[in-house]
Amino acid sequence: MDKAIRLSVINAKAKAYIELIKLKLTLAVVFSGLFGYCLAVNTVVWWKLIVLGLASIAITGAANIINQIIEKESDKVMKRTAGRPLPTGRLTVKEAAIFAFILFSVSCYLFVEVFNVRAAALAVLSLLLYGFVYTPLKTKGQVAVWVGALPGAFPPMIGWVAATNHYGWEPGILFAIQFFWQFPHFWSIGWLAFDEYKKVGIQMMPGDSKNTDTAFRIMIYTLFLIPIGWLPYMLGMTGINSAMVAMIGGILFLAQTFHLMRTCTDKAALQMMFGSLLYLPVVQIVYLIDKV
16 A cells, blocks of 8 residues: 555655646647757757757746746746646645756766757757746736747757857847747737736736737737748748748738737737647648758
């Protein structure tokens, strides 16, 4: 019986640690990093791709843990976050901090030893901006979304630099696409969680309420995705077919913002959120298929 109890406790702890790194969100981030790596190389070295995935999971997980440590008290208040490991007491802050440090250390080692210092520096900068700048700023005003969009746009850039050990226009363009994509993505989430965010003093939308003016601002930022989607083709990274697909995807995404402007409903915001989750991986996959 004692052995069964111990196994149950170990399983519960393991599950809590996995929850702590926000695995689904982390894997989405990792996908963007792997996309940047694959786009940069002529031949994929699969063991390096696996290592890059592990290093990316570790650094992203560490950043997510720092975010949850800082937001532990506000997470208790919001319904969608109250069940996380720290608010429920399934893990202590000390346990979370130690786990974050281990993940951070493993990630830095892998980036430096297998790839290069430039990629490691971008990964560390991403963690610092997300955990220690963006997270505290969330209660200070809308500037937090701009700051948060920076580390959120780093993954494909990190993947490219890990493959080439080179900064330049190519990784900058990958950064720009993901940077502007994040505004409609985060603002659709902010729209849906507006009341809960308001309870803890978090402002995640470009306006003060869920109205046409706020939806209009979301539309303006989404508009940037249409011309930016052409840049990989114009720089000779990808072919014309992927540029057309990116443009069509951008237009469809933009149409969802018009629908939000017209209706100003949570349903329209939810549709836009799912649209954002579909847009980015589809465009990235098409770029890979059509790379030159």
